[in-house]
Amino acid sequence: MSQNPDIHALTNEDPPTGEFELIGWIRRRTGALPKVRLGIGDDAAEIDLSADTRSILVATDMLIEGRHFTLDTASPRQVGYKAMGVNLSDIAAMAGKPIAAFVAVALPRSHGIEIARELYLGLEDSAREHQIAIAGGDTNSWHGPLVCSVTILGEPTPPRAVTRRGAKPGDRIFVTGPLGGSLRGRHLHPAPRLKEAQSIHRNVSIHAMIDISDGLTADLGHILEESGGLGAILDADAIPIHPDAIFESARDGRSPLEHALGDGEDFELCFTVDPADSARWISESQSAFKPIQIGSIRAEPGIALRLTDGSSRLITPKGFDHFDIK
Amino acid sequence: MSQNPDIHALTNEDPPTGEFELIGWIRRRTGALPKVRLGIGDDAAEIDLSADTRSILVATDMLIEGRHFTLDTASPRQVGYKAMGVNLSDIAAMAGKPIAAFVAVALPRSHGIEIARELYLGLEDSAREHQIAIAGGDTNSWHGPLVCSVTILGEPTPPRAVTRRGAKPGDRIFVTGPLGGSLRGRHLHPAPRLKEAQSIHRNVSIHAMIDISDGLTADLGHILEESGGLGAILDADAIPIHPDAIFESARDGRSPLEHALGDGEDFELCFTVDPADSARWISESQSAFKPIQIGSIRAEPGIALRLTDGSSRLITPKGFDHFDIK
Secondary structure, three states: OOOOOOHHHHOOOOOOOOHHHHHHHHHHHOOOOOOEEEOOOOOOEEEEOOOOOOEEEEEEEEEEEOOOEOOOOOOHHHHHHHHHHHHHHHHHOOOOEEEEEEEEEEEEOOOHHHHHHHHHHHHHHHHHHOOOEEEEEEEEEEOOOOEEEEEEEEEOOOOOOOOOOOOOOOOEEEEOOOEOOHHHOHHHOOOOOHHHHHHHHHHOOEEEEEEOOOOHHHHHHHHHHHOOOOEEEEEHHHOOEOHHHHHHHHHHOOOHHHHHHHOOOOOOEEEEEOHHHHHHHHHHOOOOOOOEEEEEEEOOOEEEEEOOOOOEEEOOOOOOOOOOOO | OOOOOOHHHHOOOOOOOOHHHHHHHHHHHOOOOOOEEEOOOOOOEEEEOOOOOOEEEEEEEEEEEOOOEOOOOOOHHHHHHHHHHHHHHHHHOOOOEEEEEEEEEEEEOOOHHHHHHHHHHHHHHHHHHOOOEEEEEEEEEEOOOOEEEEEEEEEOOOOOOOOOOOOOOOOEEEEOOOEOOHHHOHHHOOOOOHHHHHHHHHHOOEEEEEEOOOOHHHHHHHHHHHOOOOEEEEEHHHOOEOHHHHHHHHHHOOOHHHHHHHOOOOOOEEEEEOHHHHHHHHHHOOOOOOOEEEEEEEOOOEEEEEOOOOOEEEOOOOOOOOOOOO
16 A cells, blocks of 8 residues: 555656566555555555445446557557546446546556556546546556456445436436547547536436447447337437547548447437426526437337438337447 | 346356357346345446445456466366455455455457356356355457456455554464465365454454465565564474475475465465464364464564474565565
8 A cells, every 4th residue: 555645746756667666656656545545555455435325336347459449549548548437437327426446457568567657647647537546456467468457436426326227208318428430539538427427416317327438329229228128219400419520421421420329439428317307407507517408218119310301210220239248 | 237036046047159148148147146236237336335334345356368377277167266266365365255246358259158158157156155246347359368357345344454564573473274286276266265264353353464375475475564574483394284285396396395385376364463362362262263373473574484493594585576566
């Protein structure tokens, strides 16, 4: 466990040059936030919980070189930042408050120390932004590519954690920001909507929520499936299109809307709210942050898109057979 | 989250044959123990805590093909069993009570489904023995070797978690079982000393504890280092030698004692207790389970071995420069 009271004070320390220095360096940089009773350097870490915590949230995501990124196109620091961010986004999707992160890595033997150092800086960049500690983990080197598995603990915020399974016919569907084209680079710099989710959760009863990693259609599909086989109708004109989706469209000829619906790795949230509750919330909200209403839940399965001319077409089959492993 | 109330009832279900079936199969088999409010199938899992829990223990260990095992000499089921067991052993070393496990895997594309199925059966064998749920994780396939990262949450048991750092000069040193030669096969079948640790913790004040993964000398060294640079003297005749260490000695000519002191992966516990407290405990104990007293802590750094003739020799330098990353 770090004896140093401030992980931030060490940023300008000389970088480690060997395995021994690396571990000491990681250990000194981590584990000093107040929640960490016992950090790196024992058989397990011990994390303090708030007095009223009766349950704990746990998100785990593994990023793999050659599958989720390549070191030709992403720096180790970006990989670290993303590995932390995708897990924070999962905690955001529960309207949770993250507490601490645990990082298991397999480091390539070639340039392993340099990669580890940069990876940890990226993990730390994200951890610091969201005021959580990197409180433990496991560091290994091998004759293989880079693998980074992050597990984040979080606490639910009152009244309870928001799941994917509470959507009801009639619910309004919202997203927290513009979608599409994240592969242009945004996907490496996720901005998990933690504060926004907690704020919305305080002000309105969120029936179901998910973060957009697979793409709006697929992720909304998860909500529909988990909520008992419901469907949705989306207003094509209401879907917020990210400028990156327009760039991608110019490159590949697929429409910006297609990119917004399908690309994924936006790390925005998609959630549903009872129509009366959402009308009250929208009229009362003083917040500068405005989620965008994009459609409604309905009983009939499948996701339909309502076009500008009033016609609609089904964009997913009535049922989902994606490979979902979370 | 599984709707099935009994993970054990499904053991004889037809095995999965494709990725889609695999995930459904894992999901049905996991997450149904009482502590799991929300298991596999949402952005994060939600785990219920006991009413008096004020902190949580977290252990993370990653097993890597070609580094920690090879599929030539270990079956995927053994790898799964071990991956769970080494983490449970870390929770045991804190005298903690495990609650739930999270598993991130990278599966080779070749025979990935078969490997995954066997791996999960092994994880489940161990989880079931210790009554914990596999409550979430992340499953990926890639063109690389098998990587399995397990994170286990646990609760401390009263009065508090036991760390590596409370040893004092004069403390008696104990181990929970015979050591050495685990590479003959025992290392693949760890029997984490969870119940024993909790029982000892109830009956005596444990000053410091660790599980023996790197080897008795190295792991006792961690206690000495974390407790402020202390030393120890061990009685050569008191070190419990596993029969496997004798077999290994016959094979390689190194003494059984050397194997017991150095081999590691025994997953027994090593702990220290105040001398008066330990005398009382030993005289009062009704338990059939008897930890073995092997020596004492002393202020002088380094670990010395006291031989049968009363002479002693230093078996470690005064200080440790191992590559420890936990």
